[in-house]
Amino acid sequence: MKKIGVLTSGGDAPGMNAAIRAVVRTAVYKGMQVYGIRRGFNGLINGEIDYMDVKSVGEILHRGGTILNTARSEQFKTEEGMKKAINVLKVFGIEGLVVIGGDGSFRGAYDLSQRGIPTVGIPGTIDNDIPCTELTIGFDTAVNTVLEAISKIRDTVASHERTNIIEVMGRHAGDIAIYTGLAGGAEGIIIPEMPLDIDNLCKRIIQGRHRGKTSSIIILAEGAGKAVELERIIEEKTGMETRATVLGYIQRGGCPTAADIILASRMGYHAVELLEKNIGNRVVCIRGNKIMDEDIKEALSMPRTFNKELYDLAQVLSI
Ligand code: ATP
Numbered sequence: 001m002k003k004i005g006v007l008t009s010g011g012d013a014p015g016m017n018a019a020i021r022a023v024v025r026t027a028v029y030k031g032m033q034v035y036g037i038r039r040g041f042n043g044l045i046n047g048e049i050d051y052m053d054v055k056s057v058g059e060i061l062h063r064g065g066t067i068l069n070t071a072r073s074e075q076f077k078t079e080e081g082m083k084k085a086i087n088v089l090k091v092f093g094i095e096g097l098v099v100i101g102g103d104g105s106f107r108g109a110y111d112l113s114q115r116g117i118p119t120v121g122i123p124g125t126i127d128n129d130i131p132c133t134e135l136t137i138g139f140d141t142a143v144n145t146v147l148e149a150i151s152k153i154r155d156t157v158a159s160h161e162r163t164n165i166i167e168v169m170g171r172h173a174g175d176i177a178i179y180t181g182l183a184g185g186a187e188g189i190i191i192p193e194m195p196l197d198i199d200n201l202c203k204r205i206i207q208g209r210h211r212g213k214t215s216s217i218i219i220l221a222e223g224a225g226k227a228v229e230l231e232r233i234i235e236e237k238t239g240m241e242t243r244a245t246v247l248g249y250i251q252r253g254g255c256p257t258a259a260d261i262i263l264a265s266r267m268g269y270h271a272v273e274l275l276e277k278n279i280g281n282r283v284v285c286i287r288g289n290k291i292m293d294e295d296i297k298e299a300l301s302m303p304r305t306f307n308k309e310l311y312d313l314a315q316v317l318s319i
Helices: 016-029 040-046 079-092 103-114 139-160 175-183 198-210 227-238 248-252 258-276 296-301 308-317
Strands: 003-008 033-037 049-052 096-101 119-123 163-168 188-190 216-221 242-246 282-287 290-295
Touching: 003 016, 003 040, 003 079, 016 033, 016 096, 016 258, 033 040, 040 079, 040 103, 079 103, 096 103, 096 258, 103 119, 103 296, 119 258, 139 163, 139 175, 139 216, 139 242, 139 248, 139 258, 163 175, 163 227, 175 188, 175 216, 175 308, 188 198, 188 308, 198 216, 198 227, 216 227, 227 242, 258 282, 258 290, 282 296, 290 296
Parallel strands: 003 033, 003 096, 096 119, 119 282, 163 216, 163 242, 188 216
Antiparallel strands: 033 049, 282 290
16 A cells, blocks of 8 residues: 555544654655545545645644544535545545544444445544543543643632532543542542442532541533532532532643553554555554554444443542
8 A cells, every 4th residue: 555544533632643643654654655634534525635744743743632623524424425535535546544533433434444445443532432442542631631620629629618520521431530530539430331329429428528528529421410410419418518610621632641642653653554554444452552453343343341440449549
């Protein structure tokens, strides 16, 4: 394979730029040409494609977001949209594609692979919700961003002797909540994977105060409820002043951590190695600190599990 393309799709995540850089530089190192496709599958359909060289990915390693921009494309899901996209790839002579995004983006990558364009997916999403990989690009940065916010919120919460419910991202996956809850010493973690026992949670908050705690932090994954609603319920049940904080999009931004940059660099390199061998229909993943790859269809059908061990540990340590 001599000409490949790279695009970012779905929600942006810190470290996507490091992955783009790794794809471009590995390809150039291996004597391949690389094209950057703007605005995800939308840009592919519209032919928003630029030639990329070693220089075009300079000075981006530390930048959050994605220099290629990202978008969601309904048109790409239609047979007509798919045909247009394939035609554009043919016109540019692009033989294989790297798609950096979440599971929705991998469905698109699967469709392209089935239609003769070898496509490799790289998991880039802060949610860490791709079952075939232990980590996704952007997750570690998001966890550190939330942790910083927790420590700031804790200062004010402790001063006022309040409870604060911090709503973090994670529609289907509680990973951000579990990791930040454990690392931030939260008194409670609420995730979509576990039923909420509100009475038990309130009992723990009250017990904490009785043994001298000045404040309580509860981390809530957005898929498990709304912080503003819980604020009212917890205040009523504990009789203690309670506030809600919704962190929102700050969790998506910022300079990626070293762990995310290294993960993105390793995954980008591996994706190009696969395309070099004409292998498509794979998702790059990391397991036991080893970079490997998985068939897209199988990756998409894997059941999602969550880190119950860390969740239980956080419960034990927050008594
Ligand atoms: P995130 O985890 O941040 O939500 P994602 O990749 O899962 O990222 P989606 O919006 O689900 O985000 O998907 C991104 C794009 O992938 C869609 O806008 C669409 O263009 C394409 N896509 C999603 N599902 C399919 C599908 N079934 N067939 C073809 N393309 C798809």
